[in-house]
Amino acid sequence: MNDIKQFLRSNALRPTKQRIVIAGYLFDGTDKHVTAESLSTELAKRKHIISLATIYNTLHDFYENGLLKKLTLSADRVYFDTNTNDHHHFYSEKEQFLIDINKNIKVNGLPKTPKNKKINKIEVIVHLDK
Amino acid sequence: MNDIKQFLRSNALRPTKQRIVIAGYLFDGTDKHVTAESLSTELAKRKHIISLATIYNTLHDFYENGLLKKLTLSADRVYFDTNTNDHHHFYSEKEQFLIDINKNIKVNGLPKTPKNKKINKIEVIVHLDK
């Protein structure tokens, strides 16, 4: 709890009640993939009612500070990922199912990068069925 | 034009004026990535005004019939891809920039697929900068 406050301060984020609760949930040691909605629901289960606006604000604040990654897997909700290491995903759109692939993956056979561009990140999504 | 009509019929799609125009544009031999909006704009340049509702309907009809692939690269617009072969992409979110990677890419080092799931498709997105 004081760790969380320090943690937030060290990321130039004022440790407000809401941010402490959200960080406490997100960074509890277990990697998580959340949407604004799912996060809101989880916090509500724990009797922490935080407005959706604040949840969006906080997710973005954390993202801007590199505490979260952002995943665009579906067109109609954004996932935030507490695992900030380089990694990939198994994903089932149908089942809203998302699992980290932390193993080292190699992508072979890429053509040369387009002129004047630089590779920022290679993202591998393994879409699952049934 | 009659080819287009046949093409549509052979896909169980009634060859309406609108579908003929849209198919004529999309399947002209050049691979394309379009959004509903960009397609609408391109058609408008060619003096073909088709309602957005129809453009959405048609993109979905084509998609359902396997004539298009759907790409979820950004959270706030869906891309449709006229290249229906298995392939991957270079993508620049900032520049709305999208290039096919048709070369055979191999992804090595995947962990084993989660129990009771099947790999449907492996998607590689090479995010570009600069």
Added chain:
DNA sequence: TCAACACTTTAGAATCATTCTAAACTGATA
């Protein structure tokens, strides 16, 4: 300790891509 102020939170409105509704239209068929 506390005033002062920048930073935050929040309800509710706004945005915007997409989907839906239901009425008018049209391609296919006999």
Added chain:
DNA sequence: TATCAGTTTAGAATGATTCTAAAGTGTTGA
């Protein structure tokens, strides 16, 4: 050519997200 299922469309609705602006709070210097 009449009929009807399939299509198109304007406009309303939806839903995730962002914005607005007013009220609340953490920080800091005296």
